[in-house]
Every structure is written in structure tokens, then in C-alpha cells.
Amino acid sequence: MDDLASLLHGRYGLDLKTDAPLNPTLQSILNHRSCRSYLDRSVDDELLQVLLACAQSAPAKSNLQQYSIVVVRDPDRRSRVADLVPGLSPWFEKAPVFLAFLGDVRRIRRLAEKRGHDYANNNADTFMNAAVDAALAMQNFIVAAESAGLGTCPISMIRNRIDEFAEILNLPDGVFPIAGLTLGWPDWGGMPSVRLPQSIVVHHETYDDGALDTEIEAHDDRAHDRKPIKPGSQRHTDRYGVLEKCTWSENATRQLSEPERAHFTAFLKSKGIELK
Ligand SMILES: Cc1cc2nc3c(=O)[nH]c(=O)nc-3n(C[C@H](O)[C@H](O)[C@H](O)COP(=O)(O)O)c2cc1C
Numbered sequence: 001m002d003d004l005a006s007l008l009h010g011r012y013g014l015d016l017k018t019d020a021p022l023n024p025t026l027q028s029i030l031n032h033r034s035c036r037s038y039l040d041r042s043v044d045d046e047l048l049q050v051l052l053a054c055a056q057s058a059p060a061k062s063n064l065q066q067y068s069i070v071v072v073r074d075p076d077r078r079s080r081v082a083d084l085v086p087g088l089s090p091w092f093e094k095a096p097v098f099l100a101f102l103g104d105v106r107r108i109r110r111l112a113e114k115r116g117h118d119y120a121n122n123n124a125d126t127f128m129n130a131a132v133d134a135a136l137a138m139q140n141f142i143v144a145a146e147s148a149g150l151g152t153c154p155i156s157m158i159r160n161r162i163d164e165f166a167e168i169l170n171l172p173d174g175v176f177p178i179a180g181l182t183l184g185w186p187d188w189g190g191m192p193s194v195r196l197p198q199s200i201v202v203h204h205e206t207y208d209d210g211a212l213d214t215e216i217e218a219h220d221d222r223a224h225d226r227k228p229i230k231p232g233s234q235r236h237t238d239r240y241g242v243l244e245k246c247t248w249s250e251n252a253t254r255q256l257s258e259p260e261r262a263h264f265t266a267f268l269k270s271k272g273i274e275l276k
Helices: 004-012 024-030 045-056 075-084 106-115 124-147 156-168 212-226 248-255 264-270
Strands: 067-072 097-104 151-155 175-184
Touching (some): 004 024, 045 067, 045 124, 067 075, 067 124, 075 156, 097 124, 124 151, 151 156, 212 248
Antiparallel strands (some): 067 097, 151 175
16 A cells, blocks of 8 residues: 555645555545546446445435436447547547436426426526536546546536537436546556645635635646646647646636636526526
């Protein structure tokens, strides 16, 4: 087992002193990395069933469980999904399993009708609860898969062409994708990607983001030292150019300088989901 100090160094690029106890769950979570390279090896149904049970073991708002998961193994269907995300070729198609994690407000609506009750919560709060339920289930799935030696990568890019994606999976009213997830046996070790330090992300007692200005440059340097952002991964180079050192904060702010997926609200509306 790696020692805790090396795991924390992997996560933050910082030397942190600690005597906290380590166990295999903490080790696996601290070692997380998204996997974008897979072996030509299938994932058996029994293992998948256990991983799905782990996903369903996540907490859910009021235990309403407002999410669904579609498991896609069929190569033709996976290739139709792959066509929607050409930037992820060829590793995306190599993953033997693709899962779609979906917010699902349809199930309770159907049950309300069946039981003769009004349904009075087609609103932003329900949307948020369903999205959070689906995200927690996906994260539990990721942790479980990684603990079994599998690799995963969440895919929000499927939302770039969300209408076509919904058609491929036959998503009905009240069901919306939060993200896809590739699953397979990793063909690579990779390095953990450096996270923002706790001094920026974690606030004690009350919110205070005073450390951002003083700490962000050091974070940018650590992230760059771990894995420089290559020209091909630098955002909107037509507008901002290619930089020899394109830092995390430069690339993140470049990314959000242009609207992403402006069609999403219209998609939700088309599925009968209101954000009132
Ligand atoms: C909701 C969500 C959507 C994501 N979508 C994509 C995606 O479309 N394509 C991709 O290559 N990675 C995607 N990722 C993976 C992130 O890029 C990755 O988690 C992040 O860079 C941190 O790296 P790590 O997971 O290896 O620690 C997504 C992650 C999340 C949580």
C-alpha cells in the first residue's frame, strides 16, 4: 500500500505531513484517475451487477431515487454513441461497457398517476435532486469500479448532441442525461491529476475565498509541473492563441469564456422538465 504522504502528494503536488490512518478505501479514492485507454477485455455481468448495486447504495434525496442507469454493451449502439463524440476516438469505442447516468423524474410521476395523487413538483428543486442523485450513484460506481481494478471516465460530451443521444437510448419524457461513463480494464497507469489545495476549496466555519489570489499561481505551477496542458488540449486557441505554459486557471477561464451547451434548457423543456 502506498503511504498516505505519497498519496496526498499525488493528489495535490504538495508535501503534507500526516499521521492519519490509511486503509484500502482511502487509498483507492486518493489514487483516482480517469481512464482513457482500455484493454481488449470484457467485464463480466456478475461483477457489473455488484458495481451497479454499489451505485444504488449511494444516498438519494428522501430515498426518492430519482435516477436511472442505462448499460450499453451492444457494439453498434456504442459506436452510434461514439459518433457523437468524435474527439474521444479511439479509446471511447475500446471500452467494453458504456453507461448513461440519468436524472429520472418520470418514475415518481408515473407512480403518482397510478396512485391517483397530484404531481406538484415539476420544478428546479426536483431537477437538482435528480441530478444530484444520479451524480452520487455515478461516483459510487466509479469508486467501486476502481476498487476492483477497473477504469472509468465520465463523459459529459454526450450532452453536446443531447437530442441524438436521447434518441439512441430511447429516453422518454422526464429523463435526462447527466453524464455517460466508459468502463473497462485499464491499459495504462497514468498519474493522478493535481487538485486545487484545500486552502482554496475548503472553508472553515464560514465562506472565505481570500486565499484564491495568493494561492492560485502556486497551484497552477504544481498542476503544470505534473502535466503541462498540450497545445491540442488548450481551449479556444483561435481566440487566445497557443501558450508554452497554459495553466489550469488560464485554460479553465478560456473554457468558460464561451457558452457551453446553450441548448440544454430547451432539451429539458422538450422532455417536460421545468426549471421554475
Ligand atoms: C460530470 C463529468 C463530466 C466529464 N466529462 C468528460 C468528457 O466528456 N470527456 C473526458 O475526456 N473527460 C470527462 N470528464 C473527466 C474529467 O476531465 C476528469 O475527471 C478531470 O479532468 C480530473 O481528472 P481525473 O478524473 O483523472 O482526476 C468528466 C468528469 C465529470 C465529473
